[in-house]
Amino acid sequence: MDDGHAGSAIRVGGGVRHRYNDGKLLLAAGRTALLKHTGWDVEEDGLFGAPPIRVAVGEEVHISVLKALSLLGLGRSRLTRVPVDGQGRMRPGALPRLDDHTVVCIQAGNVNTGAFDPAGGHLWSCS
Numbered sequence: 001m002d003d004g005h006a007g008s009a010i011r012v013g014g015g016v017r018h019r020y021n022d023g024k025l026l027l028a029a030g031r032t033a034l035l036k037h038t039g040w041d042v043e044e045d046g047l048f049g050a051p052p053i054r055v056a057v058g059e060e061v062h063i064s065v066l067k068a069l070s071l072l073g074l075g076r077s078r079l080t081r082v083p084v085d086g087q088g089r090m091r092p093g094a095l096p097r098l099d100d101h102t103v104v105c106i107q108a109g110n111v112n113t114g115a116f117d118p119a120g121g122h123l124w125s126c127s
Contacts, residue, residue, distance in 0.1 A: 023064060023065055023068050024071065027068050027069060027072055027074070027103065027105070028072055030103040031053060031072055031073075031074060031103065034100065035050055035051065035053070038051045038100070038101075047073040051101060052078065052101060053074060053078060053101055053102070053103060054078055054079075054080060054096075054101055054102045054103070055069060055074055055078055055080070055102070055103045056082055056095060056096060056098075056102060056103070056104045056105065057079055057080070057081060057082065057105045058081070058082050058088065058089070058090040058105075058107060058117060059081050059083055059084045060088040060107075060110060060112070061081070061105065061107070062107065062111055065105055074103075080096050082094050082095055082096075087110065087113045087115035088110035088113050089110070089115045089116065089117050089118065090106065106118075106119055
């Protein structure tokens with residue numbers, strides 16, 4: 001169902017290798033969906049000349065996310081690092097304005113504390 005708002009995905013799995021591969025898949029799906037919403041077909045036209053996409057991540061983003069973003073053609077200069085609390089969770093109030101060109105990467109289990117980023121739908125809706 002396309003209600004004009006960002007979608008969500010829940011990933012369940014284990015092991016660093018699986019998380020990395022699942023993360024790449026989810027980021028690729030998000031990238032493709034956002035560009036499709038603007039009328040851009042990644043499979044047909046590739047990324048050259050595509051509308052820009054911004055990616056919001058927590059300050060304590062895992063290196064595997066950064067690697068996946070670079071492999072998917074979304075360079076680090078497109079990242080917005082969001083401040084985190086003492087447990088490494090993104091502070092939703094510190095997010096940049098979300099729009100239909102933004103992917104928000106939340107983490108389910110900070111590598112140092114195990115804390116989850118808040119994932120309530122009302123926190124992440126586009127304005």
